[in-house]
Each structure stands twice: as structure tokens, then as C-alpha cells.
Amino acid sequence: MDWSQWHDDYDLPDSNLARRLQAVRDQIRQALDACPPGPLRVVSVCAGQGRDLLGVLPEHPRREDVTARLVELDPRNAASARRAASAAGLRKVEVVVGDAALTGSYRGMVPADLVLMCGVFGNITDEDIERTVGHCAQLCAHGATLVWTRHRKAPDLAPRICEWLEARGFERQWLSDPGAGFGVGVHRFAGEPEPLEPSPGARMFTFVGYDELRRRRTG
Template identity: 45%
Template sequence: MVQIDWYAWHRLYDRPKSKRAARLSQMQDLILRALDEQQGTPVNVLSVCAGQARELLGAVERFSRPQDVHAHLIELDPRNMEYAERALRDAGIGGVRTTVGDAGLRSHYEGIAPLDVLLLCGVFGNLTPQDIERTIALARAIVRPGGIVIWTRHRNEPDCVPQIESWFASHGFTGIHSGDRADPVAIAAHRLTGDGVPLPAEERVFTFIVGVAA
């Protein structure tokens, strides 16, 4: 299994001309658009495998109503969680709930619905195809009708992005942003236009294995 220091991994975001920093900016723009369209209060956001929540942080810092955003972060590395919680609170966010643990477990999602925005950034590239579909099924159970899922996935061969889009469609979602098809990483958004469903019965929804789908 690949071993990565996920706290140190985030330092590449601090290099303004890096590809990772450019992708981060794209994700932040998409999240900001999702926040801007939310009229209700509070705006409930969940970030899965949140890391340092750089994606959400950059959007909240430009959002006109940061105090209306209530975020739940699920992250395994306590150092990243400490960074994320402190940074979001400094940005004036309305509330932060944190769960330090394995985001692949169903129990972490009990009582979390309904979400306005669900972030699955940097997740699908580290799941098997079967676990990706199970995670999309989970999304349907925790996102409110009309809510938005924002996700990323590399386009390395075999390119799984078209299949992911198909799975979202089969679980009641409609694509609202697909990005540039020539980009090596898909940054996409889907809206739940179908009805909600109960949480899946199985406790293990997915297993995060670095590079398993590469």
C-alpha cells in the first residue's frame, strides 16, 4: 500500500503555478457557485476525506454569507482536521462539525441529511469502481432533492469518468458541470433531481486505497 503524509501533501497547493494549485482554484470556483445559489439558512455542507478543506475554505472566503455556512468535515488525519477547523472558523463560517475517522463507514453519515452541498474531491481516484457506485448511492441518501454533489476524478486509462457520470444519472442525479474534457482531471457537479433514499444497510461503504483506480 502506498504511504503518503497527507499533511505534507497539501504543501503543493501553496505553489501558485503548480497544476494542483490551478485545480484547487477550479474546485473553489465551482463550490462558490454552488453556495451562491443556496437561498436557505443554514447552508449545510459535507466534505468527505476533507484533508485541510482547502477547497471549501477558498470558496467560503469569497462567499457573501460565510456565517450561513455550516460544514461537517470527515477526515482521518487529525493534523489536517485541526488545520481545516481553525482556518474555516477564522474565515467566519457559521459552524464546523468535525469527525476524525474513516469516511468509508456508514455510521459517520447517520443524522447528517439533508445536505445542500456534498464535496467528494480527491476521493473517487482512490476507490474501486464498485465502491465509487456505492458512494454515489450514499450521496443520494444524504443530499436533499435539489442539492449538489461536487466531485473529482483523474482521466487516466481506463477513463472511468463517463461511467461515473452514468452512475450519477442512474441514482437520480443530473449533471450541471463537466469541465473541459481535455483536462486530465475531471472537476464535475451533479444535482439530485430524484427523490431521496434511506442510507445503505452495509456499514462499509467504501475503502480508501491510494491509487487503486489509477
């Protein structure tokens, strides 16, 4: 999979990716609106080109309050995100080329007020999704918003992801309709953050890719 080319579908106005992106941006905007006054931390796991956060932050009234770290393994996607942040004058947005699966990639930036886990759960095994959910308490501050995505194709795992999150102190705020053609979930962390594991940190997941996961199911 060419993960840089994969982003091209975001530019097709009626594509599922474009509609999912709009839903994610709406939830980011609402989360920032609801944050109390003062400095805010945002982290994005497998950030890609950063189109979600960087599509909201430049025009948002809280932009100067936000310090963000976007972690992305593909250097072309990271370069695109870096250019977008620079063009918007977002001096406190850091784009890191690195392994987003390691909790240590977020050292110094967590617990965060907004955590973006978009494009992750549809590309890793069910076991790794549950494992990653277990690590979210290391990433999220009390009261933080977690925005995550996962397709709603059969087998639809979104309800189970909600159960895993809610068993770990997250409260459901919103889940997109199963018929929307995409899946976006929003949870608020009502618990207390756990200490981040020592460097390099724990591995939350191994990125497999949607096509490979589908091949394994059907093969």
C-alpha cells in the same frame, strides 16, 4: 503516502492540484449562490485540510447560513482545517477526525444541500466508486449539488461515473475538459433523499490510494 505533505502541491500555482482546487472552489461558489434563502448544510467526504470549502466560505455572503461537517481521518489535516475555520470565524464548521467512508459519520447533517466528494474517486476501486454513488442519495437533499473529482488519465472513468450518477437521479451540471489535467464533476440531485442507514452506517468505500491502484493495474 504522507497525506499531510501531499497537500503541499496545492501551494504550487501551476500544479494540477492547484488548478483543480480553483475549479472546485468556483463550483462551490456557484452552488452556494444558487441555493435558496435559509439555513444550508454542507458535508465534505475525506475533507483533507478543507482547502476547497474553507477557501470560499469566509468571503461568501451565505457564510452565516452554512452549517458544515468536514470528515477527515488524518488528524494533522483535520487540525489544519480546524485552525483555518477558527481563524475565519466559521463557528458552524465542524471538523471531525473519523472514517469518512461510513455513512454514519454524517448523521445529523444529511440530507445536505452541498456534498463534496473531492479526492475520493481517484483513490478507490471502480467497484467502490459505483457503490459510493449508490449511497449519495443518503447524503444529498432534493436539489443538492454534488461536487466530485477524479483524474482523467487512462482509463478515464469520469464518463462512466456520470452514467452511474445519472442512473440514480443526478443531473449533470458540469464536467471539466479531459485535457484540463484534472477532473471535476458537478451533479444536481433531482431525486428524493433516502434514509441514512443505522449507526455506524454502511461502508461506502475502502480508501486504497492512487499509487497502490496504479501498482495493481501495472503489476
